[in-house]
Amino acid sequence: MTTGWRQRTGPIGVLTGAGISTDSGIPDFRGPRGVWTKDPIAELLSTYQNYVADPELRQQAWLARRDNPAWQAEPNDAHRALARLARARTVGIITQNIDRLHQRAGSPQESVVEIHGNMFDVVCIECDYTTTMAGALERVAAGEADPSCPGCGGILKAATIMFGQQMDAETVWAAREIALSSDIFLAIGSSLQVEPAASMCALAVEAGADLIVVNAEPTPYDPWATEVVRDPIGTAVPQLVDEILAG
Secondary structure, three states: OOOHHHHOOOOEEEEEOHHHHHHHOOOOOOOOOOHHHHOHHHHHOOEHHHHHHOHHHHHHHHHHHHOOHHHOOOOOHHHHHHHHHHHHOOEEEEEOOOOOHHHHHOOOHHHEEEOOEEEEEEEEOOOOOEEEHHHHHHHHHOOOOOOEOOOOOOEEEEEEOOEOOOOOHHHHHHHHHHHHOOOEEEEEOOOOOOOOOOHHHHHHHHOOOEEEEEOOOOOOOHHHOOEEEOOOHHHHHHHHHHHHHHO
16 A cells, blocks of 8 residues: 555545545445446436436426435535535535535535536526526425426426536536646546546546545546555545544
């Protein structure tokens, strides 16, 4: 095990995937008990072209949003450890998650880049209309199975980035800035199979960072890593934070 990276004093970049939130009761996607592993239809709900083309699929999507376990989730020890790290060091978090548990744990909003958007807002795909997810779900509860935009009649969706949907350029740029400026780059709970999020690991390493991968299963970026940690995220991340702060 290489320990020297723990003594680096520059900015710290963090990329988090679904695995960091499983201890909060939110299942991941590709793991043995993942959402897509158990229910292949669920992956269709995350594909933009299918969503736009199929009203029945949109109706299922609204029910899935209503029943998302993230509504009841609370930050866990890993989220809280990263918030503690942010109080002592310069930390930028790139999260693939839409649950906002980093912010609820105490990580500053301005330090978190939600590269795949969030589940709390709703947007129209045709115009600039936005609303809250709570407001849209009230319409679903009132009998609108697939609520449309009140402004233009267009299709509404969560403010998340679906497969096949164009990424927000400013958000990707902000994520790249975190990766390129990092001395240490922690990739936590991500399969590192979805781009461009996963490529932030390569950007960080090429810019001189030490990459630390914390994930139960192998990832494509393990060969790039200074250290790979397979321990449970809920215990591994607090321990790594303690070690970084101890220098």
